[in-house]
Amino acid sequence: MRLLVVLGIFILSFSAKAQSVSGVVNNANIKPLSDVLIRNLASKSHAHTDINGKFTLEETKAGDSLQISKQGFSTQKLKLSSSDFLSIQMEEKPFLLEEVTITNNLKYLNTISKIDFEIQPISNSQDLLRKVPGLFIGQHAGGGKAEQIFLRGFDCDHGTDINITVDGMPVNMVSHAHGQGYSDLHFVIPETVDNIDFDKGAYFVDKGDFTTAGYVGFNTKNGLQNSSISFEGGQFDTFRTVALFNLLNKENQFAYFAGEYMMTDGYFDAPQNFNRINLFGKYSAKMNNGDKLALSVSHFKSQWDASGQIPDRAVNDGTISHYGAIDSNEGGNTSRTNFNLQYDAKIDQNTHIKSSAFISKYDFELYSNFTFFLNDPVNGDQIKQKENRTIVGFQSEYDQKLTEKWRFKLGAGLRNDNNTDVELSHTLNRETVLDYLSLGNVNQTNLFTYSSLDFVSGKWLINGGLRLDYFKFGYEDQLASTYTNQTQTKAIVSPKLNFLYTQNEKLNYFLKLGKGFHSNDTRVVIAQMGEKILPETYGADLGLNWKPFPRMIINSAIWYLYVVQEFVYVGDEAVVEPSGKTQRKGVDFGFRYQLTNWLFWNTDYTYTHARAIDEPKGNDYLPLAPVNTLTSGLSLKDLKGFSGSIRTRFLGDRPANEDNSVLAKGYCITDFSVNYQIKKVTIGVNIDNIFNTKWKETQFLTESRLVNETNPVEEIHFTAGTPFNARLILKYIW
Template identity: 85%
Template sequence: MKYLFALVLFVLSITSNAQSLNGVVNSNGKPLSEVLIRDFTSKSHAHTDAKGKFVLENVQLNDSLEISKQGFITQKIKITSLDFLSISINEKPFLLEEVTISNNLRYLNTISKIDLEIQPISNSQDLLRKVPGLFIGQHAGGGKAEQIFLRGFDCDHGTDINISVDGMPVNMVSHAHGQGYADLHFVIPETVDRIDFDKGSYFADKGDFTTAGYVGFNTKNALEHSSLSFEGGQFDTFRTVALFNLLNKENQSAYFAGEYMMTDGYFDAPQNFNRINLFGKYSAKLNNGDRIALFVSHFKSQWDASGQIPDRAVNDGTISHYGAIDSNEGGNTGRTNFNLQYDAKIDENSQIKNTAYLSKYDFELYSNFTFFLNDPVNGDQIKQKENRTIVGFQSEYDEKLNENWRFKLGAGLRNDNNKDVELSHTLNRKSVLEYLSLGNVNQTNLFSFTSFDFTSGKWLINAGLRLDYFKFGYEDQLASTYTNQTQTKAILSPKLNFSYTQNTELQYFLKLGKGFHSNDTRVVVAQKGQEILPETYGADLGLNWKPFPRMIVNSAIWYLYLAQEFVYVGDEAVVEPSGKTERKGFDFGFRYQLTNWLFWNTDYTYTHARSLDEPKGNDYLPLAPVHTLMNGFSVKDLKGFSGSLRTRFLGDRPANEDNSVVAKGYCITDFSVNYQIKKVSVGVNIDNIFNTKWKETQFLTESRLANETDPVEEIHFTAGTPFNARLILKYSW
């Protein structure tokens, strides 16, 4: 009994002496969030909030503390005073040897983390370029969504690639310009925290548009510091970005981001481009372990464009390489988003992730691809316009059943209500000469999915099943009587994936999946519901390998079959079927850290893309990339300097079915350098440092100029940027 009494006294004495310790953690004078402070004596721990502050409970004099954060040198100290404690920790060099290969089917996300760490995003176009093998092309003055190329697909503006931000879809179904139109310009690059991507249709939680692959962007929940930057350069280019911390508590954070950009562009006719972005986000961790995040954003953009110009007009000196046939092209667009994420923790092994969103979107685009082919008097300018509302949600239940099994079950809905989807023949962006197509689209996608992960030793097997149900509705406003055409369709998409992780340096994987090619509502009603969700079948076989501590290699051979590729051509209001197709190829990625501050990365792809319904020699898929290469060297934190020299190469590719016309490739090198001194950084970005004259996008088009009597079919192109230098000043606090 006396021993028990002594033990109680001892515990009471410890409890009476234990106190709370307040402090702050910073690096180079900047507060650091999410720093872990651990007390080895009492086993208590705490994390710093967005202002770097923490409160550590049950602390006594002479306790040993460990202060750690990824990317920083871990520090150990002994408590000599219970007064307010200020701790400073230093960044450590990013080391590839600390990156290990884990038993994870989405290991490519590790590659994106490395690239973001080594090469921070400098503009909105760089967001998509972080996906190895993905190429983009801008051909409408900077305001239009980029054309996307991936795995032998000319994805147009997003037809065959699923893009999302914080779980909210970016792709627009049945868009006035084209199916899957994905305008990512509403995202402020500085707010992006992570990029989730994979190629192919191998995961049950990814559905519509996931043919060539998917890209999911995740925005930051909190800012480490506020900042204000100014960027100015050639062609009357100006950009400013402001990031402000609004709320900085241990379990809550809020910030605001704003961006304004304007430029006249490098074309002979000024582009008069301007864009404004506003973004606010609130995040909180609740007492029961649940997490909530809400963002609100608003985006508005307008521009003029020089469009696509014919080779012959440049070759005969009628216009320059940067000239225009119709300088009245251009447009305006806007998007307002509300996005809510709520993750509910059920217990230690299960949770439910929920996302709900609402978007209001408007779009108006003026183009002229054929000049005077159809209307020799007024010209062939067209207007594409729409006004849409998107609502949707997705819920996913995730439970770890035991050491070997993991189970997921999800469901969701997306509805697009698209009013006055218009294609019209116009004059000078003022007068409508003729309505070619005008109607209302209402499209709903209901879906559910489930998957099981089975882990045994070095093996991971993932099996999934997805069900998509679509209801397509189209009201033709040009019909003499009311007509509301509807069709419904459902499709099952099974998935089966394997990985064998031999050790932390080597992993093999095999991915198998069925998906579907996404189709426009106007295709569906034109086809009367027949073959409207054609199946896709794909397979990837590859490896992730660390042959040396500071080198990572990832490679895969792959195959993709499509039963049909119906395309609704928004520029002409017609449906174009292309029949069965197959694509197969090889991907290779390489990351190597030569020193603590010098990195080398390379991504190469080869693709063989053919139509299966056409005879050999006439079976090429127009504009499908064959060879792509991205190669770069980056410097990170060398005595305050960071920068990169990056080259991208897109090889020659067929422009028509018999490869008699070739879209010429290009090789462009960009350069950036930045110097950081305390709270101020100064940088220079240079696009096309060697001032190469190149064609960013190309199309084989039949057109007629004002002085021509007969039409001519040849390459039409949009010029790529020449040497373009910009100075960037940034202040952080």
């Protein structure tokens, strides 16, 4: 009998301890809110709402007090009278920086991203990459070509040293006709982006190829709160329209469609005839067992003419204007169709398996003329770069919280690029192929696996991990007299080790250590017989995140990056060029301050010292490596219906050659935007370069010859940056 009583008391106590409460959190319009934090003030247990606003809070019983909080909403407290299903409604309030706390998160830059997203929503595709502090871009082909990217002393070209993804799907193109890692992000409609995951350096095991300077992951919205349509028109015959339609918004299912069309003649003397169409659809659902599904389909097509890069001498002697062209027949067209599936399986409360699979069909054709009449004095030096690519891949990650102190992750995946008719040819007026310089088929496969372990104890978080990548490169040279399918294989191991010490909710320190790499073009791999074709990088970051005042956040780091010998395939010339060991070191500094409930100030500054190790001093500069960058601005949010910003970006002078005898001149540009919302209608104005500064957006030290010249000349060639450019925006929401 005594045994039964003891057993009954044990069962009752276990039942009481195991109690839980479930509920849903909505806004004032009865729309579900995700990522709401629900804390039990008694048991200290906590939970977050999912995309449907639902949550389950363990170790909770009647009589406990709960705290419900989310950035941008008033914090609530309530006392449970029963364990019935809760329906909670939160009221919006002005965004307050004082509510942001320093947490034990190694990816704290994501918090900075959320702040910037809150006060400065993305208004165009150029803004997507600029959300990464210290990252600068340059467009030099009429708006249709992928932007040139600069980060941490790297001229990343169009993506060689930065890993870019959208919903886990890779954007970087391996062995691309124009350049290794080419990343055209124009298939993303900015208004569909929900958040940006980014970090600098190669410190996380789930990021592989091209992760040297850092990575950027864009995540699209799972659902829409409202439907909307907007129209934008302005100078240079510019027109853009975007429509987002909320197709399904049920308790456990969401679906929407987004479409974008844009056209402009551009600000150059020769019309750019640019147009782009984007279509995007996404469906997401949560199963009864807690599993989550997201399926997206998109199609993108763009075509344009371009004025290309022009030489200083032609502008200085009045042959052409600052916005002129030597060969106005440059330009191209490109398209990409994507199918992407994401599935998050909930095994139990502490275990998840996240999987994704994708297939992309990609076409590219680009016409350029960098040297004019240097190689062919009669027909000119126009080149065509073309490819037809299919990409398939998948990735799966097992994530388990072993105990309160230990967390384990194990992942694996595959990517295959089948790239046919990769062409570099000498052409005339885009019509006639005068000579094939390179033509072949590329088949490249990347198999990878990784694991990591997190250990949390007191104020410490220690993260260690290991990644293994295996590559198989295949190339069929169609210009060879006999059929040859040449292959090479290579593997690389990349260890990571990170430390985070969180002193309190106002201050933490971090040390990040890691090895990264980027794969080389398959044509380089074949030419080098598989030797030295996965150039490694070794990096370290030491820094802090600090909140000295309730409405101020500072993040800063000193860093070092070493790159070993590598070979570079120059897609514009079909040649292989060696590059020696390099080192980069620098300082990153970020500052966020909320002056009032509606006025914000943010600043990001970077300094980089980049040098070649094996070259003599004075002849060891890295061409086009940024030295000083600064972005700063004031943002206005929700002041009696008004929102807007004024932002300045500064890129300092930088070396254009190895001995620093030629400089790529810097620039300082200020942009302005303002909009006013009244009920369901928003009217706004965006102005690029409000001071109408004449500047050079991209610059290269190039040897070229004009049609009337006997001898070639090496000097700066540039693409002009936008002059004063105003656009009016009208948006309707329902």
